[in-house]
């Protein structure tokens with residue numbers, strides 16, 4: 260039977276790809292902009308939480324990753340003081356816990372939050388304080404880790420990689436690079452990735468979103484990425500023949516054989532033009548072929564989405580049931596940058612029993 264939206268909300272969910280600066284509450288942006296004097300965009304009428312939320316969704320709905328990324332000026336712009344960052348981080352975890360997320364890795368680029376004089380360390384500490392407050396307030400119903408992102412068009416990746424390693428026992432579980440993909444291949448940051456490997460640290464790379472197979476190939480075979488951010492363009496290495504048979508190219512076969520996790524973000528891909536609709540999103544085929552697919556939100560504000568919304572959309576488009584949602588969730592938990600014993604405990608003590616109970620309700 261098809262799970263209802265409310266059942267999807269109550270089902271435990273695992274989120275590996277969510278940008279802190281892509282998930283602010285619109286009212287919080289308005290409050291912080293008033294406090295800090297940040298000039299918000301002209302929303303074409305009265306500025307309210309609703310009209311501002313709509314502005315983000317429409318501006319991000321551009322069919323281009325570069326245009327989509329411009330909207331971040333107005334979220335990063337209000338996240339330049341310790342208290343502002345802590346508030347955003349706290350509310351992020353509150354919203355995820357209310358959405359039924361039990362484990363989340365939240366990413367952001369510390370180098371973008373130093374405009375008014377915070378140090379990189381102070382930025383990471385402010386985020387951690389907000390996370391800790393919300394986790395305690397939730398009664399520890401959610402586990403949260405930070406991923407530190409370096410911007411791929413900048414040249415601070417080594418510094419950010421060192422920052423991530425310095426915080427590895429204080430809430431940071433991994434590293435990432437993000438930003439415009441075309442023209443900025445992952446190999447620009449090879450020194451940072453090689454450093455992270457020597458430190459036995461974990462990292463994911465945004466690849467195969469706005470650019471195709473060469474980006475994915477570099478991320479895996481040159482840089483050694485543990486996971487792929489998006490990775491949707493791996494579909495370019497898969498041929499579906501008229502008789503329904505499927506042929507994998509060497510790279511697609513490698514990704515599937517090595518169980519390399521794909522952090523898929525369906526609604527974000529529709530906004531940036533990487534996919535035409537949910538029904539046509541490569542996630543359907545990739546799941547059928549049993550790639551290590553996970554479901555994520557990317558930017559909850561810009562895409563007006565949540566884990567419940569992403570999963571409900573997949574249920575509607577592909578007819579998935581609770582077992583499929585559990586499969587995505589266990590895939591994600593297996594792929595998390597958390598120690599094995601902690602991942603195992605969340606799967607066996609939290610995820611599996613909750614899905615079994617929900618299946619009892621649906622049946």
Ligand SMILES: O=c1[nH]cnc2c1ncn2[C@@H]1O[C@H](CO)[C@@H](O)[C@H]1O
Nearest residue numbers: 278328331366367368408437438465
């Ligand atoms: O889907 C995406 N692809 C590439 N970069 C992104 C995406 N979403 C957000 N960011 C970039 O990551 C930064 C740190 O969180 C954001 O400021 C944004 O520029």
Ligand SMILES: [Zn+2]
Nearest residue numbers: 437465488557
């Ligand atoms: Zn992203």
